[in-house]
Amino acid sequence: xxxxxxxxxxxxxxxxxxxxxxxxxxxxxxxxxxxxxxxxxxxxxxxxxxxxxxxxxxxxxxxxxxxxxxxxxxxxxxxxxxxxxxxxxxxxxxxxxxxxxxxxxxxxxxxxxxxxxxxxxxxxxxxxxxxxxxxxxxxxxxxxxxxxxxxxxxxxxxxxxxxxxxxxxxxxxxxxxxxxxxxxxxxxxxxxxxxxxxxxxxxxxxxxxxxxxxxxxxxxxxxxxxxxxxxxxxxxxxxxxxxxxxxxxxxxx
Amino acid sequence: xxxxxxxxxxxxxxxxxxxxxxxxxxxxxxxxxxxxxxxxxxxxxxxxxxxxxxxxxxxxxxxxxxxxxxxxxxxxxxxxxxxxxxxxxxxxxxxxxxxxxxxxxxxxxxxxxxxxxxxxxxxxxxxxx
Numbered sequence: 379x380x381x382x383x384x385x386x387x388x389x390x391x392x393x394x395x396x397x398x399x400x401x402x403x404x405x406x407x408x409x410x411x412x413x414x415x416x417x418x419x420x421x422x423x424x425x426x427x428x429x430x431x432x433x434x435x436x437x438x439x440x441x442x443x444x445x446x447x448x449x450x451x452x453x454x455x456x457x458x459x460x461x462x463x464x465x466x467x468x469x470x471x472x473x474x475x476x477x478x479x480x481x482x483x484x485x486x487x488x489x490x491x492x493x494x495x496x497x498x499x500x501x502x503x504x505x506x507x508x509x510x511x512x513x514x515x516x517x518x519x520x521x522x523x524x525x526x527x528x529x530x531x532x533x534x535x536x537x538x539x540x541x542x543x544x545x546x547x548x549x550x551x552x553x554x555x556x557x558x559x560x561x562x563x564x565x566x567x568x569x570x571x572x573x574x575x576x577x578x579x580x581x582x583x584x585x586x587x588x589x590x591x592x593x594x595x596x597x598x599x600x601x602x603x604x605x606x607x608x609x610x611x612x613x614x615x616x617x618x619x620x621x622x623x624x625x626x627x628x629x630x631x
Numbered sequence: 632x633x634x635x636x637x638x639x640x641x642x643x644x645x646x647x648x649x650x651x652x653x654x655x656x657x658x659x660x661x662x663x664x665x666x667x668x669x670x671x672x673x674x675x676x677x678x679x680x681x682x683x684x685x686x687x688x689x690x691x692x693x694x695x696x697x698x699x700x701x702x703x704x705x706x707x708x709x710x711x712x713x714x715x716x717x718x719x720x721x722x723x724x725x726x727x728x729x730x731x732x733x734x735x736x737x738x739x740x741x742x743x744x745x746x747x748x749x750x751x752x753x754x755x756x757x758x759x760x
Contacts, residue, residue, distance in 0.1 A: 549727070551729050572663050578656060578659055578660060619662070619666070622662040622665050625642075625669060626665050
């Protein structure tokens with residue numbers, strides 16, 4: 379079984395949320411407004427074991443155990459283009475774009491043998507999957523696997539600090555209630571949490587340097603989402619985190 | 632603990648960071664704490680239980696309930712906080728939110744046991760009748 383795929387650089391997937399590796403999130407602090415997004419996954423789902431290994435698990439009140447994916451994410455409304463998408467419709471940072479963009483359409487958050495549906499272009503996307511495109515997936519194996527392997531390795535490397543962060547945070551009653559609520563969605567729900575909560579666990583990351591880069595980005599997105607009812611959650615996140623960071627930076631002086 | 636509550640209410644986040652034991656530092660996000668501290672209207676602090684933490688102790692714990700309003704919503708923070716003396720100074724070594732009280736132990740009186748009222752009769756012939 380062979381699947382063909384060729385990216386035509388249509389830019390249609392350069393909108394909305396973008397999961398990032400922890401390193402990419404830090405490196406792009408001056409570009410993307412980052413949040414920590416927890417996504418629930420029910421037991422029996424194909425990616426359960428992998429998600430539990432890369433993220434964490436959580437016991438619901440009904441004693442069922444779910445897996446939780448923990449993903450630093452460029453938290454951008456679905457209708458907003460990536461800030462790095464240039465006016466010519468191409469990526470403005472192609473040479474050093476995030477690992478997630480390089481691996482597209484494959485996803486290391488899933489098992490390698492469970493990638494076939496990701497090769498079907500979403501409605502409106504102009505990906506080339508005709509006979510003219512190269513074979514990228516053969517017998518459930520990825521043909522050009524460098525980017526996939528690199529991103530998977532990054533996820534494995536960050537699993538340790540992320541689990542320490544998550545295992546502490548999930549004892550917080552408010553977080554636990556939000557996860558419980560998200561898990562009610564059979565297809566998986568999500569919880570958006572402040573990215574800053576993981577910073578104290580990253581020894582080589584300077585929270586002040588991160589905040590100096592992130593604050594103007596949050597401020598800009600807060601302005602762009604102000605007064606739009608359907609983006610109220612986004613606006614609240616940007617504004618709340620910008621306020622916390624502004625005060626944090628003021629105390630540094 | 633009272634000093635830390637006061638520091639929170641006054642927005643003195645550096646004091647909060649400074650009075651944490653090294654192992655609790657990773658749990659403390661000064662960015663979020665600052666945002667919460669400035670948006671919260673503090674209402675009360677109730678100390679429910681204290682264990683150790685006296686002049687001759689090296690450790691102690693305090694169970695407390697802090698009530699505040701955050702962006703208009705009433706919030707309750709109930710924590711069993713652990714403290715440790717480090718170089719003569721008390722530092723917070725973490726805590727558990729919404730601690731559960733230890734399970735209540737109830738001694739059941741069997742019907743043929745002597746009655747707890749002290750009459751000397753069997754329970755079933757006395758109070759348990």
